[in-house]
Amino acid sequence: MLLFCLSVEMGSTNSTLSKIPNVEELMQETGFTPAHIVRLYDRFEALDKEKTGHLRPQDFGAINRLAMNPIGDRIIGAFFSPGQETVDFHSFVRILAHFRPADKNRPKDPSMPEPVNNRTSKLKFAFQLYDQDKDGKISRAELLQVLRSMLEMQVTEEQLESIADRTIQEADLDKDDAISFEEFRKSLEKVNIDHKMSIRFLR
């Protein structure tokens, strides 16, 4: 019975894969296996209720649980490149690829572009969540915004500001009252990013 299910799955995997354009390239770039791609494609289709082949913000918004996530809206925003109002399957997968656990055995190949799930890329993704105006720095205001969304409502504005100030103080090395990507990276050097930013099932 199990084997039967598996074989059925294999069959449908291939047929689904053929529906996706440029699938080889996608797999190469992101490192996902065909099974993953298919699963993500099914998910994409399920989210894309109107079958346009693109996802819009409201499709993401329809996921209830995201509304219960303090930074849910930001994450949704991260899927959309600036100026883009829709996400196609390729971009969808590319963003999700950030969350793959790092391939430990991957040989370091300088000619290949940085894999999208290595530490730097992950950190960049996280950085972009804060840096909404994409100026390469997390300003105090931006930090405040994030903090506000992640702290309970009973925290007063002054308390928020004090936390933001302290945080910038700790991390800001060149004293420009903002956190650049390098400073961000440095402040997190002790954190196991791969562990914290990976979803096991995407392995």
Added chain:
Amino acid sequence: MGLVVEGTALGAPQGSHPEPWVVGSNHSQAGGGHGSSISGIQIVTFKWHHVEAPYLIALWILVAGVSKMVVELNHSLTSVIPESALLICIGWILGGIIYGADKVQTFSLTPTVFFFYLLPQVILDAGYFMPNKLFFSNMGAILVYAVIGTCWNAATVGLSLWGCWLGGAMGDIDIGLLQFLLFGSLIAAVDPVAVIAVFEEVHVNEVLFIMVFGESLLNDGVTVVLFNVFDAFVSLGGAEIDAVEIIKGIISFFVVAFGGSLVGIIFALLISLLTRCTKNIQIIEPGFIFVLGYLSYLTAEMLSLSAILSIVFCGICCQKYINANMDERSVTTVRYVMKVIANGSETIIFVFLGISAIDPAIWVWNTGFILLTLLFIFVFRFIGVFLLTWILNKYRLVPLEFIDQVVMSYGGLRGAVAYGLVAMLDENKFNEKNLMVSTTLIVVYFTVMLQGITMKPLVTWLKVKRAAVTELTLAEKIQNRTFDHMLVAIEDISGQIGHNYMRDKWHNFEERWLCWFLMKPSARKSRDYIFNIFHQLNLKDAISYVKEGERRGSLAFVRNETKADVDFNKKFRANFSEIMPDIMADNMGPDHVPLSSILQDIVPSVCLDMHELDLKMRESEDFNAHHLLQQHLYRGRKQHRHRYSRSHLETNKDENEVQEIFERTMRSRLESFKSAKMGVAPAKKIQTKHQKKDKPQKMPNGNSTDKSKNHPYGDKDFEFSEGDSASGGEAAGGSFPMRAYRAEAGIVNPAFMAEMDPMDNMQQMQQIPHAALLPQTLTSFDP
């Protein structure tokens, strides 16, 4: 029989004993209470036998409770040695006292009392508080461990012991293969009572917990069958066993297991139906749950099906409906009473496990047998778990890691159920019954005490190897939390659970038919409480929006500062012991700071000037900032661990938090939507038209209607069901203007324009009679 003096029937006739105090009479005569031949009126009489049975029962319950109190006096002790182990020790002491006084063990844990009066409530508690989603999504793995794992354990232990006996390691005992197999089957089962007791101290991740716990509950189906089958085989004698009998044995497994579950489900239906009609007798509503639960246990027992499975499924299946149907106070009552009796029973069980041991009559020591049993159950448990996990990991979405497997193997504790089963053996058939009893007791003590005590250090040791323990900076703390939220969000977006056709089908079926049948109509409506919040939120905002628009007479949008006055029921966070390091977290920083001390502090709301170099000031800033983070950061869903606990009732602070987050997200979306619509920028003509068209609609005729009812927001379980778009439905999440997350864009959102362009969309909007749910209107075009 039972707790009372063995051999004395309950309610022994009076007059076999002590004298009444006779006042005004010269001699004592038997029959004090009867008044048959008395010489005068007795003012006070001592009627022990009149009350003996209930008195002893009540007294023992009291003693058990007091023992628990004694055990819990020293908190540092209980954090090292699990409570169950300490209770057993107290049992030994008490047993020693009784034995010393009576020269015979007058009290012990008899199977009847155990199986009929002590076990059912423990299991009902387990079933009622079971995290259903977790349970059913891991059902496959749990079944594998429960069925195949238990069979494996039984077979290997039984056969190995037999082999060793043949080899002469146990000396000369009168026992045979079948008896070994029987013994193996009863000692193989992981015990739910013991598992909870120990895992309560050791906080493990929820998947791991549900595996062990689920396994311990479901393996009863197997244990009962194996026990009965081998018992029958032993009675038949070895010669009668042929293929037919074996096949019958296998069939009986299915019958027992499924039959038991079916009985439980039927009773769950009964309970749900009953609570649907109990509106007028709310005061005794809770009683029904317990009585029917108990009846399900007894019914299954009567039909020789698996009673534990029955009561577990009864609890599992009815929880949702009774929680919805009953009055809130009844629900609270049920929850508390359930915990009280379960906890009480567990305490009594462990104390009596201790007392029962102090009885030289049952002790037969056979070093070989005992040591080999211990060895084999330990070793074969590990092998079994690792083997099965290796197979399972090939099919699981989220594989079980090495450390999980170690904990699972190590956590395979045996407990009172094994003891109860072994005490039920017939000594005429089993000549070595006492040997088995002794061994079982030793096994139970070993697992509960030794493994219980060493579990926590083992876990800590294994865990610490992966994480460095350092003080975290603010940035790291914030970032860690951000990562948690991020992961949860990505999991949700990528649909971790995957589209399971069957599961969706089940959900639809359940929503349409079961809820209609089993829930009160009013309960069905109010289940949608998120929708309620949102509805209120929108109502307010819609009203103020309209007012504002009218007042200003322009399209300028004023940010709505007022808080929605939804009742959040913020409960005071008294219980800080919940914040404990768990097996997966790397974050071991100031979680260890005793927060109870901080609790009393009032955080000054003075604006702290960053440039002040006063060190002392800086320290307190630091402290305050860390403290603020500690207290007020939203916990991610990963940390909303549904911790099943025998002794703590979770207050729903997770729900409050989720409620708050949801509300804020909705507000911000709503506001961006509004501001986008209003257009801070030059209003296009279309926009204005839309404005005017929309206004009348936003008149709050607030009741949101069936549109939202189509969409189940999920259970009142702390986790909202995967009511994400996959299961179809308009969600309140709706329209998602980019503005919500793009920083101060003062521009009209093109995404909106795209939506608004098609005029017919707007037409449709007009026709939709329901109100102001702006985001909803945009997505819920249901042609």
